[in-house]
Amino acid sequence: MSALAAAASTGEAVQFWVLGTVAVVGALGTILMKKAVHSALCLAATMIILAVFYLANGAYFLGVVQIIVYTGAIMMLFLFVVMLVGVTAADSLKETLKGQRWWAALCGIGFGVLMIAGIGQASLGPGAFVGLGEANAAGNVQGLAALIFTKYVFAFEATGALLITAAVGAMVLTHRERTERARTQRELAEQRVREASAPPSAAPHPASADYGWKLPTPLPAPGVYARHNAVDIAGLLPDGTPSELTVSKTLRDRGQIRDVSREALNDLRALEQRSEERLGRDCDELDRGGRGEGQEAGR
Amino acid sequence: MNPVNYLYLAALLFTIGASGVLIRRNAIVVFMCIELMLNACNLSLVAFSRMHGNLDGQIIAFFTMVVAAAEVVVGLAIIVSLFRSRHSASVDDASLMKL
């Protein structure tokens, strides 16, 4: 508990210089990262470090609260919102307002310099620090409690009210009022039919992929009326032509549709050839029929 | 080491946060920067409470946290509804104040 002493020990000094640097880096990261998520993470890091500093300064309660409330609650809230808005939204750091960045830099530097100058000019030597020795004598939390519930009780109650209000406010703000009545199933069905019953003029052949208008029914499954039932084989329409609509869009885009209508006939012809050669005899009607079939297939 | 360094650190963080508010367009990030500034203040408050040897500074810091929490809640809610309405979280898009 030497941290309570006025002057800081070397250990604390080391801790300060190391973590302080990290904190500053985190802060810079917060404002320089392209993606909001990264900024949030950097901020979280800085806050944790600040929590450590609180502890180092003898504000044990605050240190813990800092971790729980800030890093635990607030930062998570931030992350949620970031997710809500879109993680990948990386906003460009290109400045749109004319001169904004320069002014910002000028003001920032000026402000910082002045602040530091002011603190320096206040010339607070180590002797200026009383330390929290007796203040924390009865324990930091007890001390805070004593103050909160006596001296600051009204402010405390007020903050309570404030929090409630904030919660309600958040709900009011984010709650979205439904503007129109939800449509019943019947209405949906009717709409479906209505849309379907209005074919565009010069309707393309149902087989084509860019089939212009909604079907009242679900699309046919692949492999219907087909000899194959693979996913990449288009089903055949009643007239035997394959309908690309039956194949999933991804495959269609990749062009991985196999057309099997032709090779089926080829297999048949090959079979007949083989059987003729084996029997070796000429059979007219068979031949005729077979030829006719062959011709049929050949066409 | 002189604990006054905490104050310098706080000033630095505050300045960084403020500059962030000025240069970032994403409302959420702007909010984070504001949080950063608040935390910087808290740090200085804590340091002061150490300096004066009483706990009032920490109390104030505590209240700051509470208020900050409330503010974040509402603020984020606003951002969300804003995003819903105009599909962007850029503070520059909400520039209807111009004549």
Add this chain to the structure above:
Amino acid sequence: MSFPLLTAAAALPALGAIATAAVPAGRRTAAKWLALLVSLGTLALAAVIAVRFEPGGERYQLTESHAWIADFGVRYELGVDGIAVALIALTAVLIPFIILAGWNDADPAPDAAPGLGGAAPGSGGTPAGAKHYRWRPTQGFFALILSVEAMVILSFEATDVFLFYILFEAMLIPMYFLIGGFGDRAHAGSDEHAAAQRSYAAVKFLLYNLVGGLIMLAAVIGLYVVAGNFSLTEIAAARADGTLEMAATIERLLFLGFFFAFAVKAPLWPLHTWLPNAMGESTAPVAVLITAVVDKVGTFAMLRFCLGLFPEASAWATPVILGLALVSIVYGALLAVGQRDIKRLIAYASISHFGFIVMGIFAMTTQGQSGSTLYMVNHGISTAALMLVAGFLISRRGSRLIADYGGVQKVAPVLAGTFLIGGLATLSLPGLAPFVSEFLVLVGTFTRYPVVGVIATLGIVLAALYTLVLYQRTMTGPVKEEVRTLPDLRLRELVVVTPLIALLIFLGVYPKPLTDIVNPAVEHTMSDVRQKDPRPEVEAAQ
């Protein structure tokens, strides 16, 4: 603690205004009658004040005093001297006539745009279709008039500088709406043009007076810094017995601050240009309200505050102010001669008359200041008579241009007669009230500043010129075609005009009741500024 008469006299119209404004939209006539009754009640209270006031007694009587903003020593402090009584009486007398004259000016026509009045004046009752009219111009019109009355009366009574300042400024708000919201329907050009003109006039009125008020505010604060409180009586007393010393420059600056505001309100050349617009664009009753009632607050305040609080500075500034007053007199009269618009002509005539009033105040003689006080009253009455008759005429023909009239005398002799009497009063013909005051002012000025008096006398001739030219062009000569069908004055209008004219004649023949009230107050003012009437050169053999 006796009955707070002064507060009551101001509170009654204030409450009346609220009540009138609350009358539902359909019941316009009720609102009118309510407003009229309230104004008559106020008149009764004013009469009681005039009776309870003993001319010989204390300087400020019927006083009331309550702490208001204790931290700054601001008090709700009322009290009347003779001058205030006279002016309160004037206000209380004029308002009923103004209300009666504006009886139909704010009726919404079924197709009327808000602000731009309504049914043709004179067509009484509620025009069809106005039933479903949500917007309630009539109620607003009369409520505004009553509120103005309340503030004017209270400002005449206030003996606390801060309280007076508040009222002095607050008055502008209802006036602004009266000017901008209820324009004269007789205008050349389109409705849009008229509306633009009207809003221009209203804004001009507001800006002028606000600037004046702003400077006055600075002076008020300065006064508080110097004197430590706002009470007119205390400060004046302290000034008198020398316990409150002011550096000459400070006093002069404060004086100028106050005077500027009052000069804008009065209005004094070259701060006068808002008046013609305001009077030209507003309806005749409102124009009367402006020039006959509200502007009097300015001249009254010069008499009560400028002279009472800053005697040395007043003496210091007198030459310049007299010069300005002189310019106003001649300049206003000449411009009146040059006008083509009846109402603007009357406005410039008023500017000339206000020049006389200011001149009399700063002549620092008993005759001058009594004359000025009488002048305020008489000018109020005479302008009211002339302007209201002019308003009746304009509302008949629907034009403000002098050139559009001619030969009215043959068509509407009564109207012409009353108009002539009003005009004769304006040119201050002996036997009518304004003569008494004008002559007093001139004599009072002449005894101290002969040259000024001589030049100011020119105003008499010029007044005759513009009045008679106006009368000749409008009333005499061959009858114009458009005029041939004009009806003569109606009963309501006669009720408005006749008492005013009777009052003009009575006060012209027997002003003693008024002078008896006013003289002691003027004596006090003279002692404030430590001035005595110049002795005659030779003692006349009696």
Add this chain to the structure above:
Amino acid sequence: MDNAENLIALLVAAPLLGAVVLLLGGRRLDRTGHWVGTALAGASFVVAVVLFTEMLGRPGDDRTLYQHLFSWIPVGGFQADVAFQLDQLSMTFVLLITGVGSLIHLYSVGYMEHDERRRRFFGYLNLFLAAMLLLVLADNYLLLYVGWEGVGLASYLLIGFWQHKPSAATAAKKAFLVNRVGDMGLSLAIMVMFTTFGTFAFGPVLDSTGSASEGTLTALGLLLLLAACGKSAQVPLQSWLGDAMEGPTPVSALIHAATMVTAGVYLITRSGAIFDAAPAAQLAVVTVGAVTLLFGAIVGCAKDDIKKALAGSTMSQIGYMILAAGLGPVGYAFAIMHLVTHGFFKAGLFLGAGSVMHGMNDEVDMRRYGGLRRYMPITFVTFGLGYLAIIGFPGLSGFFSKDKIIEAAFAKGGTEGWILGGAALLGAAITAFYMTRVMLMTFFGEKRWQPDAKGELPHPHESPRTMTAPMIVLAFGSVFAGGLLSWHESFVKWLEPVTGFDHGHAPLGAAAITTATVAAMVLGVALAYLQYGRRPVPATPPRGSLLTRAARRDLLQDDLNHVVLVRGGEHLTRSLVYVDHSLVDGVVNGTAASFGGLSGRLRKLQNGYARTYAVTMFGGAAVLIAATLLMRAV
């Protein structure tokens, strides 16, 4: 009858009552109104006679009656009362006003018979009587001023009685305005009196003239003279009288011949004490008088409008009176005497003219008269008697009064005396000339009648009795008044307590002056006869000499006014209107505009980007810190 003074108010009250009743009475009085008015005027005359007898019953130095009604304007040292003072001077005027007034009321009954606004006419006439009586009865200058402006108002209303005629309206306005200039003089005079003596009541002021500086008195005198010029149509303010003839003839007779225009003479005589102590002012007065009497006479010679010719004559006769009044105690009495006689014969002449117009369909151009003596004998006789009286035919009124004035003028002594006397003599000659001209052109020669506007020839006839009776009475007056008044200098003695009197010593004897006067008169008549009696009068006026043409235009008086006042005034007002709009108002609007522009530029800073505002805030914070640090540093 010891409290006769209480009757004085009645003199004013009666006609005032009449005015009120007639003007407010409304249509129901249209049938009887004129008789009411006449009766009240007559009543006032009766009261006047009663007071006159009462006054005669008193010793000469104790004939002044006072009546204090009420305190009018009491403010500090300024004490104006409504109080009357009836002394011999006022009495004379009261009798003249009420007497002639009543006669003319009577005359008007006939003259205005066909006018539907007759009631109002009589109301105005009564109003005039009241104001005029107030004027002569007031015991202080302020009350006199009231009457002074009151008669001005009445004259305004009556000149413009036929308002539908633009000429009439303009003439009325002109008369009032010119009078206002004079009134300015009177009001300034009152102010000077108040500043000097601390009062403006006749008694104190006139008694203490001795103690005032002569400069002040001269100023007073000149101011009063200005007032007199305005009211009595003396040069340079005479221009309104000619146009005033637009009014009905009775008005011209009563107001612009007999009574109102003589108010100036009253004022000067009343203020005699002031003028006696201020020789410079007196000189101004006599100069004005002399100039005007010639001026008016010359104008009278050139006018073809009978009324305007008579108006010129009025001007010139009043010039005589003013001249006399300017001579001081020598002349006051004669001024008033001439005023009275003039009141008779000039009123008679005007009424005669009115009667002629009445018979000639309101034709006023004498060149269209001629040979009327046969058609309207009474008018001819009365007019003729008035004519003889005015030219100063020995034995008639005008002879006595005018002769005395000329004598007094010579009595002034020195070159002044000669000049004034000469002027007066010349005036007498010219008077004879133009009056003879009027007489010849109207009643003698051949008929030159022209069809009137409606194209019908006039057939002249004698006027009704209500009109002729007053003319006859006035004719008697114009014959005998002069002789009566100068019988043993009765009139002079009568006025002496008020105006004082001393016999002037003319360089040449009274007889010589009388003969000279008669000679001048004869000369004038002869000349006129040669020009208008012998050879026929052309129906259209010949071009005439330069002087004639100038005289026809009132010796360019109006042109002068037009160029100097009207034109200049118009330019002044027009430029001032411009100045007010563009300069005085322009400055304000300019300021407003500049502010608008400025804010328009500043507005650009408000680009609506929250971050920009944040930068400003941040910079502001920095500045604040810098400020605090500086504060601590120093």
